[in-house]
Every structure is written in C-alpha cells, then in structure tokens.
Amino acid sequence: MSAADLHVPVLLDTCMELLAPALGEPSILIDATLGIGGHTEAALTRFPNVRVVGIDRDPEAIRLASERLAPFGDRFTAEHAEYDAIGEIAAKHGAPMGILMDLGVSSLQLDDASRGFAYAQDAPLDMRMDTSKGQTAQDLISNSTHGELARIISVYGEERFAGKIASKIVNHPDRHSMTTSQLADLVKDAIPAAARRTGGNPAKRTFQALRIAVNDEMTILERAIPAALDSLAEGGRLVVESYHSLEDRIVKRAMQDASTSNTPIGVPVDLDKPPFTLITHKAIQADAAEIARNPRSASVRVRACEKLSEGRRS
Secondary structure: OOHHHHOOOOOHHHHHHHHHHHOOOOEEEEEOOOOOOHHHHHHHHHOOOEEEEEEEOOHHHHHHHHHHHHHHHHHEEEEEOOHHHHHHHHHHHOOOOEEEEEOOOOHHHHHOHHHOOOOOOOOEOOOOOOOOOOOOHHHHHHHOOHHHHHHHHHHHHOOOOHHHHHHHHHOOOOHHHOEHHHHHHHHHHHOOHHHHOOOOOOOHHHHHHHHHHHHOHHHHHHHHHHHHHHHOOOOOEEEEEEOOHHHHHHHHHHHHHHOOOOOOOOOOOOOOOOOEEEOOOOOEOOOHHHHHHOHHHOOOEEEEEEEOOHHHHO
16 A cells, blocks of 8 residues: 555645745745655645655654655655754754644554554554654553553543543553553443543543653654744744644644734833744634545644744834
8 A cells, every 4th residue: 555545634735725825936844744745745746846854753654755755856855853853954954934743643653553553453552653762652551650640641631530541550460461452441441431422432532642651742842843933934834733632732822922022011112023923813623524534634723823034023
C-alpha cells in the first residue's frame, strides 16, 4: 500500500488556503509534522515556487514520505528530529514563510497495529513515535506508581475515572507484559456502564494519555510553538491543527499572546504593537461533509496567525 493510500490529510484545502497568501513567491515552508507527506505533497503541487522542509521523529514516516515526494526532487528535504528543533532547522534552511503543524498521532502510527497506538487491534504496548529510543508505554505502566499513572491519565486523558483505571493497572497480573487489548478491556471494566454509553470507546482517553506521556508531547509542543513564531520570516504564517483541548489551549494561548499589545489600557497611542496578527479569531472546525469523508477530522481545531512586517507594525 502506498503512502497516499495510508493517509487522508485533515482539512487539507483549509490549511493550503490559510498558507497561500504567504507562499506566492519563492519561499520555504516547514511541515513540522511531516507524517506520510500528504500536506507537503499538496503544498508542492499548489505552490510551484515553494521548497518544503519536512520534520518528523518517526523514521518510518520519513522513509514513506520521501518515497512519495521523490518526484519533486530537491524541492523537498526531510529532517529526522522532534519538531521543537524547528529553530535550528529554520536556521539551517532559511527563514520560512509558512509553518504547518498537524499535531497528535499520525495515520501511519494508528493503522500499524504493531506500533501499539490502537485499542482496536492487539499488540504490545509501545506507542513511541520514534521507535529508536525512549521508554515504551509498557515501560511506563510497569515502572509508575498508582499516583503517577492516575495523574497521567487524569491530566493527559482528561479521564474522570483515572484513579480506578490506575488501580486496575497496578493490580493486574499481567501488568509487566500487557497488550493493547488487555489494557482496553481493563479500562472498560474500570468505567461504570452508564459512563460507557456515550463518548466512543472508553479506552480512548487512557490510550491518548499514555501516548502523550510516552512521547512527551505537551512539553515539546510548549517549546515548539514559540520557536516556530520566532523562526517565521516577516509576512510568514503559522497554521496549526490540534485534536484535543490540551493541544488547542497551548496553541491558542501562544498565538493570542503574540498578537496582543502590552500597552496599558487607557493609553491613547499603541506604544507596543504586537508582532503577530490572528488570521483565525476562533478555531476552524471540520464540517459534516469533511467528517463524513474523514472521521478523524471530527475533533480538529485549526488556528493561524501571521508575522507582521515592521511597516505594518509602525
């Protein structure tokens, strides 16, 4: 199966439209979450003067995307890194006019049962985006205390039954060799039947929490957004797709802070005009047609901002 067959980019046209005003001239776009290259392929096709630098921590994603994008020759360059290294990568390749971030787990990772991200398919509990290093979800479950697990599941999964789930985990006879199906069944047993009737698979929040913890996603995102804003060229745009409230809050706060004046209220002249302006004053969400085509778009929130030139700030 080809990379194109494996992945349907979420809100592809919306992202391209938000980036388009910044990419009319020869310029650089950084796809900070390359995945299998769907967004990058669209950008290279629609913007013939653009070169794309794609960042991903997953070596398999780099391989598949590079195969998919080979027809574009040297207009595409891949960087194997976590995307909070965007500042160093921008310094290496040149200040970008566009940066795109499609956060969370990729279709490649979800659809490959052996990676351990999916609760619907039995596999070892891995969940690492970069399988070459770091602790697995099994390591995390084996080595964490009840309190640590409960905190992870509560904070990163926003799961109100986190304490019960953590108790089930630490007392499970196969705690040190648990599979995805065992964990999914355990979570189901820990959540009251009445609470399981809505909200999809009851294991979703726990799997999300463990994945975020294993990959240190929130810490990396908190470093990556300011680095991306600093890296943009004047007139450049940052477009971010988030899939849960924890991500969206970080993105929203960073963009609002960068586009808000520090001039005290009541001062008639704006003495400190902000360096950015919001392109999206509220998050863009997928409509019913998009969700029907691609169910993974149901939770997406898209936000964008633009770095102002000195002339526009004066």
